[in-house]
Amino acid sequence: MGTGPVEAYLSSWLLRDDRPRVIVLGNEKGGSGKSTVAIHLAMGLAAAGLRVGTVDLDGRQGTFSRFVENRKRYAPTEQEAARLVFTEHRQISLSRNERDAEAVDEKLAQLVTALESLGDRHFIVVDTPGSDNVLCRAAHVLADTLITPLNSSFLDLDALVRVDRDASHISGPSAYSELVLFMSERRADMGAPPIEWLIITNRLPNVPTRVHRSVIEILRKLSQRLGFHFLPSLHERVIFRELFLQGLTVLDAAELGPTAATARPARQEVEALVDAILVRSPWKELAARRAEAGSNPRPKAPKKSAISFENWRPPRP
Numbered sequence: 001m002g003t004g005p006v007e008a009y010l011s012s013w014l015l016r017d018d019r020p021r022v023i024v025l026g027n028e029k030g031g032s033g034k035s036t037v038a039i040h041l042a043m044g045l046a047a048a049g050l051r052v053g054t055v056d057l058d059g060r061q062g063t064f065s066r067f068v069e070n071r072k073r074y075a076p077t078e079q080e081a082a083r084l085v086f087t088e089h090r091q092i093s094l095s096r097n098e099r100d101a102e103a104v105d106e107k108l109a110q111l112v113t114a115l116e117s118l119g120d121r122h123f124i125v126v127d128t129p130g131s132d133n134v135l136c137r138a139a140h141v142l143a144d145t146l147i148t149p150l151n152s153s154f155l156d157l158d159a160l161v162r163v164d165r166d167a168s169h170i171s172g173p174s175a176y177s178e179l180v181l182f183m184s185e186r187r188a189d190m191g192a193p194p195i196e197w198l199i200i201t202n203r204l205p206n207v208p209t210r211v212h213r214s215v216i217e218i219l220r221k222l223s224q225r226l227g228f229h230f231l232p233s234l235h236e237r238v239i240f241r242e243l244f245l246q247g248l249t250v251l252d253a254a255e256l257g258p259t260a261a262t263a264r265p266a267r268q269e270v271e272a273l274v275d276a277i278l279v280r281s282p283w284k285e286l287a288a289r290r291a292e293a294g295s296n297p298r299p300k301a302p303k304k305s306a307i308s309f310e311n312w313r314p315p316r317p
Helices: 005-014 034-047 063-074 101-117 134-142 175-189 210-226 238-244 259-278 284-288
Strands: 021-025 052-056 088-091 123-127 145-151 161-163 170-173 196-202
Touching: 005 134, 021 034, 021 134, 034 052, 034 063, 034 123, 034 145, 034 196, 034 259, 052 063, 052 101, 063 088, 088 101, 101 134, 134 175, 161 210, 170 175, 170 210, 196 210, 238 259
Parallel strands: 021 123, 021 145, 052 088, 052 123, 145 196
Antiparallel strands: 161 170
8 A cells, every 4th residue: 555645544544542443344255245244233233322334335236325225215204213223324436437546536535524424433334345446445444343254165265265176275365365464564554453354154054064164164274374253153044135125134123023033043143243343342331331322422533624545556465
């Protein structure tokens, strides 16, 4: 990552004492379930009484943003909306012409604006696309916690490392793993703590297979080499997809009616995921005292002057 106004801004923002904790959902392989995890994690943190901001950087799919729209349609009146938790949401999409310097600078400026507008949150949850672009790299620099959902298959494992044909030898890290380690080093150069990298095995089969067991075994060996830790797993459940069009999650028990009983196992898994994030955060006690969470608002971060993003092109490691 080069020098310049952007790096200076990110350095100053990362070192603020009053800023939110940033959680980034990242994986360059599509279909890993990033948006589903991001949605349920954000809503779970909000349900715990914390102020949560969300940023959707996946301009092509915009899954998180569509969920927010569906949720607003489900509860169009203030009385109906009062039954649900919401996040303060922002959507930023990279221009189709990603080589256009002015367009890239404009989108990076929008990301800065989003950070400033969400400065009074406890958490900011960022959903990224399944591809490498300048917004995705910027998000990884900002990530205090990086969560990488991973399905238990060799195809998905390839997003982290290169393995031989019988899965007995690891030949090296993937381009994405190298990017994570590179951006973690850039944070250290800025004086910020390294990225806390967490892996969540997602869409697990109800009956473990030989491939699933092999992937889990490889991941355990990799955790020390790549420096990541594990989060509670999520199983493959149709209800996650069914609730999307309604703008609901498995945590919205009061809205699910008879479906609530079906959603209970999924809800328990999501609650375990949220708890695992909270124990790593400065707001564990605050979340436990849900009634007091809104009584001590943190001061808004001061507004910053306009920033130029000229010539910021972080090199691929």
